[in-house]
Amino acid sequence: xxxxxxxxxxxxxxxxxxxxxxxxxxxxxxxxxxxxxxxxxxxxxxxxxxxxxxxxxxxxxxxxxxxxxxxxxxxxxxxxxxxxxxxxxxxxxxxxxxxxxxxxxxxxxxxxxxxxxxxxxxxxxxxxxxxxxxxxxxxxxxxxxxxxxxxxxxxxxxxxxxxxxxxxxxxxxxxxxxxxxxxxxxxxxxxxxxxxxxxxxxxxxxxxxxxxxxxxxxxxxxxxxxxxxxxxxxxxxxxxxx
Amino acid sequence: xxxxxxxxxxxxxxxxxxxxxxxxxxxxxxxxxxxxxxxxxxxxxxxxxxxxxxxxxxxxxxxxxxxxxxxxxxxxxxxxxxxxxxxxxxxxxxxxxxxxxxxxxxxxxxxxxxxxxxxxxxxxxxxxxxxxxxxxxxxxxxxxxxxxxxxxxxx
Amino acid sequence: xxxxxxxxxxxxxxxxxxxxxxxxxxxxxxxxxxxxxxxxxxxxxxxxxxxxxxxxxxxxxxxxxxxxxxxxxxxxxxxxxxxxxxxxxxxxxxxxxxxxxxxxxxxxxxxxxxxxxxxxxxxxxxxxxxxxxxxxxxxxxxxxxxxxxxxxxxxxxxxxxxxxxxxxxxxxxxxxxxxxxxxxxxxxxxxxxxxxxxxxxxxxxxxxxxxxxxxxxxxxxx
Numbered sequence: 001x002x003x004x005x006x007x008x009x010x011x012x013x014x015x016x017x018x019x020x021x022x023x024x025x026x027x028x029x030x031x032x033x034x035x036x037x038x039x040x041x042x043x044x045x046x047x048x049x050x051x052x053x054x055x056x057x058x059x060x061x062x063x064x065x066x067x068x069x070x071x072x073x074x075x076x077x078x079x080x081x082x083x084x085x086x087x088x089x090x091x092x093x094x095x096x097x098x099x100x101x102x103x104x105x106x107x108x109x110x111x112x113x114x115x116x117x118x119x120x121x122x123x124x125x126x127x128x129x130x131x132x133x134x135x136x137x138x139x140x141x142x143x144x145x146x147x148x149x150x151x152x153x154x155x156x157x158x159x160x161x162x163x164x165x166x167x168x169x170x171x172x173x174x175x176x177x178x179x180x181x182x183x184x185x186x187x188x189x190x191x192x193x194x195x196x197x198x199x200x201x202x203x204x205x206x207x208x209x210x211x212x213x214x215x216x217x218x219x220x221x222x223x224x225x226x227x228x229x230x231x232x233x234x235x236x237x238x239x240x241x242x
Numbered sequence: 243x244x245x246x247x248x249x250x251x252x253x254x255x256x257x258x259x260x261x262x263x264x265x266x267x268x269x270x271x272x273x274x275x276x277x278x279x280x281x282x283x284x285x286x287x288x289x290x291x292x293x294x295x296x297x298x299x300x301x302x303x304x305x306x307x308x309x310x311x312x313x314x315x316x317x318x319x320x321x322x323x324x325x326x327x328x329x330x331x332x333x334x335x336x337x338x339x340x341x342x343x344x345x346x347x348x349x350x351x352x353x354x355x356x357x358x359x360x361x362x363x364x365x366x367x368x369x370x371x372x373x374x375x376x377x378x379x380x381x382x383x384x385x386x387x388x389x390x391x392x393x394x395x396x397x
Numbered sequence: 398x399x400x401x402x403x404x405x406x407x408x409x410x411x412x413x414x415x416x417x418x419x420x421x422x423x424x425x426x427x428x429x430x431x432x433x434x435x436x437x438x439x440x441x442x443x444x445x446x447x448x449x450x451x452x453x454x455x456x457x458x459x460x461x462x463x464x465x466x467x468x469x470x471x472x473x474x475x476x477x478x479x480x481x482x483x484x485x486x487x488x489x490x491x492x493x494x495x496x497x498x499x500x501x502x503x504x505x506x507x508x509x510x511x512x513x514x515x516x517x518x519x520x521x522x523x524x525x526x527x528x529x530x531x532x533x534x535x536x537x538x539x540x541x542x543x544x545x546x547x548x549x550x551x552x553x554x555x556x557x558x559x560x561x562x563x564x565x566x567x568x569x570x571x572x573x574x575x576x577x578x579x580x581x582x583x584x585x586x587x588x589x590x591x592x593x594x595x596x597x598x599x600x601x602x603x604x605x606x607x608x609x610x611x612x613x614x615x616x617x618x619x
Contacts, residue, residue, distance in 0.1 A: 044372030048338060053370060081612075118363045119336025129568065136565040140558075144548070147558050156616035157548050160609050161562060164544070167601075182280075182346055184368045196371035250486055258604040265604075268597035272590040289587075 010226055013087060017219045024216040031209035038202035046199070055113040057203055061210040063106035063131070067172055069099030069214060070134060073141070074166035077159035087222070089155035092162060093145055094221035098214055100138035107135060118182060126175035127183035130168060137165040151229070280346045283325035291351065299327060299357050300346040300365065308341055320345060320357070331359040338364035400485055401493060408497035412466070422463040422502045423509070429455040430516050441518050448517035449527055449578055452510045456531060457538055457567050463502045464542030464559060467494050468550045468614070477550075481618045491610035492603075495543030503535035523579055526588070530578035530595065537570045537599045540606040547610035551617040569598050 039057035046053035073095045080088035110128070111121040122128065144161050148154035176185045195203065280300030281289070291297060299320055307319035315332045318341075329347055339345060344365030349358045412419075433451045434444055471477040480490050511519070511527040519527075545563035549555030576591035 046370055047373040047376035048340070048343070048366065049370075050337075052337075056370070117336065117338045117366055119334075119339075119361075120363055123363070129572075133565045133568055136561070140562040140565065143558055143561055147549070147552055147555070153551075153616050153619075157613055160548060160613050160616075164566070164605060164609050167605075182363060182365055184366050186368065194368045194370070198372055199370045247486075254486065254488055254608075258608065261600050261604050265597040265600035268593050268600075272593040272597070 010086065014223060014226060017223050021216070021220065024212060024219070028209060028212040028216050031205060031212055035202060035205035035209045039206060043202045044198050049117060052113060052116055053199065055109050056199075057206050059106055059109040059113060060203060061207045062102045062109065064207060065210045065214060066099055066102035066106050066131075066134060067169060069095050069102060070137070070166070071169050073099060074162050074169070077162040080155060081159050081163070089159070090222050090225050091218070092159065093155075094218055094225055095214075096138055096141050096145075098217050098221070100135065100142065102210070102214075103131070103135045103138055107131065123182050125182045127172070130172045130175050133168055134172060137161075137168060141165070282322040283320055283327045284322055286327060286351075287325050296348070296350055298346055298348045299329070299359070300344070301327075303339070303341050303343060303345050305341045320347070327355070327357050329357045329359050331362050333360070333362070335362055336364040338366055340364075343367075401489065404485065404490065404493045405497055408494055409500065411470070412497065412501045415466075415470075419463075419502050419505055422459045422506060425462055426455050426459040426506055426510065427513070429458060430513060434517065445518045445520060448514055448519035449523060449575060451517055452514055452519070452527065453531070453534075453571055453574055453578075456506055456510050456535065457564075457571065459506055460503050460535060460538040461542050461545070461560060461563055461567075462556075464498065464539075464546045464563075465549075465556060467498050467543050467546045469546075472550050472617075477614065478618055481615065486611065487614050488607045488611035491543060491547055491614065492540075492607040495540045495606065495610070498543060499536055499539035503539040504532065507531035507535040527578040530574050530592065533577070533592075533595055533599060534570050534574040537602040538567065540602045541566050541570075544606040544609050544613075547613040550614065570595070570602075573598060 035057070040054055043054070043057070045051050073092045076088045076092035076095065079085055080092065110131075114123075115121045141158055141161050144158045145154050148157060173186075176183050280298035281291075283299070283301055286297075286299065301320040301322045304319040304321045304326060307317075309317050311317060313332070314334060315330070316335065317328065317330045319326050320329055321327075329349075331347065331349075339362065344367060346363045346365050347357065347359035348361045348363075352358050430451065433447075433455075437443060437447065468477060471480070481487060483490075508528060508531075510531055511524045514524060514527070541563050542559075544566075545559040546555075548562060549559050552558065573591050573595040577588060577595045579588045
C-alpha cells in the first residue's frame with residue numbers, strides 16, 4: 001500500500017507520467033500497426049463469415065475494453081469512496097470518456113457486422129440491450145461531472161452513480177449464457193478458446209493495442225485534469241487578491 | 243432505538259446483504275425460463291404454444307431440408323437434435339444462412355404446426371477458423387458443433 | 398419505530414396538502430396515453446399489441462417526473478439538513494421518503510393504468526395480471542426515482558439529468574414487468590418466473606437505492 005501511496009501523490013504522478021508517456025504512446029502505435037496489419041491483411045478469412053470476420057478485430061477488443069473500463073471506473077470510485085484517495089476520483093473521471101468511445105465503437109462495428117451476418121443491424125436481445133445500457137451509463141456518469149460545479153461534491157455523486165451502474169457489468173458478461181441470445185457466446189471459456197490460432201493471435205494483439213491505448217490516454221487525461229484544477233485554483237487566488 | 247450510530251450502520255449493512263442474498267437466490271432459480279430471445283423446438287413442444295402467439299424459434303437448419311419454392315419462398319426444418327419444426331418463409335435470407343448452421347426465425351405457428359416466419363436471422367456460433375482448417379477438421383472426423391452440446395443439457 | 402412512522406406521516410400529509418403531486422402525474426400519464434395512438438395510428442390490432450408496453454412506459458415516465466418533489470422542498474427549507482443530524486440515519490430517511498412517494502404516486506398510478514388500458518384497446522384478460530405486475534414494479538420505480546432525486550437534489554436543472562441517470566436503471570424493471578404482466582410471453586410458467594424475478598429486482602433496488610440516496614444526500618449537506 002505504501003508504494004501505491006507514493007505514486008498516487010499528484011506531484012510524483014506528474015513526474016512519472018511525463019517519463020512514461022512517450023514510451024506508452026510508442027508501444028500503442030506499434031501494437032496497432034502490427035495488429036491491424038495482421039487483422040486486415042494477414043489473417044485468413046473465416047470458414048463461415050468470410051472477409052467480414054475482420055470487423056471482429058475491431059469489435060471484440062472494443063467491447064471487452066468498454067466493459068473492463070467500466071469495471072475499472074467503478075473500482076476507482078469504490079477506492080475514492082472508501083479510502084478517499086485524491087487520485088482515485090480523477091482516475092474514474094478520466095476513464096469515462098474513453099470507455100464511452102470504446103462502447104460506441106463496439107456498438108457501431110457490431111451493427112455493421114450484424115447486417116450481413118445475422119441479417120439485421122440491431123435486435124433487442126439481452127447482450128445488445130445491456131450493452132446499450134452501458135453506453136447510457138457512461139453518458140450519465142459524464143453528465144454528472146458536468147452538471148455539478150463543486151469538485152468534491154461532483155466526485156462523490158459521480159462515484160455513487162458509477163457504483164450503482166456497476167450491476168450492469170456482470171449482466172453484460174453473462175447475458176449470452178443466461179439467456180438464449182442471438183449474439184454468439186464468449187470465445188473464451190475455462191476450457192480454452194474456440195478461435196483458431198491464426199485468428200486468435202491477431203485478436204490478442206489488438207486487445208493489447210486497445211489496452212495500451214487506454215493506458216496512454218487515461219494517464220494523459222489525469223494529467224490534463226490535474227493541470228486544469230491547478231489553473232482553476234490559481235485563477236481563484238488571483239481573483240481574491242484584487 | 244438505543245443503538246449507537248455504529249451499531250445502526252452495521253445492522254443496516256447486514257440486513258441489506260441478507261436481502262441481496264435472497265434476491266440473488268430467487269434470480270438464480272427463476273432465470274432460466276424467462277427472457278429468452280428464442281425458443282428451441284423442444285421448448286415449443288413442451289410449452290404447447292397457441293397458434294395466435296408470435297414468438298421466435300431458434301435452432302439449427304437441418305441438413306438437406308432447405309427447399310426453394312416459387313420466387314423467394316423457402317421452406318426448411320429447424321432442429322435442436324431432439325425435436326423438429328417445419329418453417330416457411332418468404333423474403334431474402336442473410337449471408338450466414340446455411341444448412342447445419344444456427345438460425346432464429348420470428349413468426350407464428352399455423353394450425354398444421356408449420357411455423358410461418360416473417361423474419362429469418364442467422365445465428366453465428368463462437369467458432370472462428372480459416373476455411374482450410376474447417377475442411378481438414380471435417381475430413382478427420384473431429385467436426386462437432388459446440389453449440390449443440392451446450393444447449394442440450396439445459397432444455 | 399415511532400419516529401419512522403412520524404416521518405412517513407409527515408411526507409404523506411405534505412404531499413396531500415401541497416397537492417400537485419398525484420394530480421399532475423396522473424394528468425401527465427393520461428397525456429402520454431392519448432399521444433400514443435395519435436402517433437401510432439388508429440389500427441386497433443396494433444394498439445392492442447403495444448398497449449401493455451405503452452402503459453408501462455407512461456407509468457415509468459410519470460413516476461420519474463414526479464420524483465423531484467421527494468427532496469426538493471425539504472432541501473430548500475433546510476429540514477433535510479436537520480435530518481442529517483437526527484437520530485434516524487439518512488438511508489432510512491430516504492427509504493421512508495421513497496415509500497411515501499410510492500404510496501402517493503407509484504401505487505395509485507399502477508392501479509389506474511391498467512383500467513385506463515381501454516383507451517389503447519388493451520386485452521381485458523390482461524388487466525389484472527398487468528395491475529399486479531405494475532403494483533410490484535412501481536415500488537422499484539419509486540425507489541429508483543428517489544435515488545435519482547437524491548443524486549440531483551442540489552442542482553438547479555436536475556430534471557434532464559435525472560432522466561438520463563434513472564431511465565437506464567428502469568430497463569430491467571420494464572423488461573420483467575412486461576413479461577410478468579403476461580404480455581408477449583408464450584406460457585404461464587414464464588409469466589410466473591418473470592414475476593419472481595421482478596420481485597428479486599425490487600428487493601435489490603430496495604437495498605441499493607436507500608444506501609445510494611443516503612450517501613448522495615450526505616455529499617450535498619457538507
